[in-house]
Amino acid sequence: MPFSLPIDAEANxxxxxxxxxxxxGLTLDQQITMEKAFTSPWVLAQRLGHEPTATELxxxxxxxxxxxxxxxxxxxxxxxxMAVRVQEVCRVLVDQYDGDAAALWRGVPTGAELYKRIFALPGFGKQKAQIFVALLGKQYNVQPEGWRExxxxxxxxxAFKSVADIVDDESLAKVRANKKAAKAEARAAKGA
Known part of the structure; x- marks a missing residue:
């Protein structure tokens, strides 16, 4: 399935x-909109004049x-x-995966191993690692045994909880509504 966030076609x-x-994009996906985070790799490539490699970054x-x-x-x-963070992530790719981002998930035997590899990346906590596992499973057909777990x-x-479920404007609206409800619930829990 082609990536289909409601962003610029060239970015998709x-x-x-x-x-x-x-x-x-997922590294940048914090404290900014998903659209901005996932458009930024394309903007970076435009600014460099080419699509960068992990080794280059x-x-x-x-x-x-x-x-x-x-x-x-x-x-x-x-x-x-975030420039520092992206560079740190790329250094891990170079040191552990020969600069090949897809080697992070290619041939991984289990969902637990996939999660472990992603969680080990700089800036990837539990939630971000789980979102990336879901994104790979739902949008890129990377589905080792136990990936959903x-x-x-x-x-x-x-689930409509993250970028993993966004394929059009309607699914984006559902994710936004779920995030808004979760924030309201968290605020209410703090006030109680």
């Missing part, structure tokens, strides 16, 4: 063909990469921190 096409773009001059992330409109609300609630059919 990049997410479709480039596993690194998906990983960068891992070896990039850190200050120059920060400047590219910070160029208006910034690729993230916190361009310095490893993804937790994000792996459920029609």
């Amino acid at each position: 096409a990049l997410l479709d063909r480039d596993p690194l773009a998906v990983l960068v 891992a070896d990039f001059d850190p200050d120059a990469l920060i400047a590219i992330f910070a160029e208006p409109p910034a690729l993230h609300r916190f361009p310095k921190a 490893a993804a937790g609630a994000y792996g459920e059919v029609d």
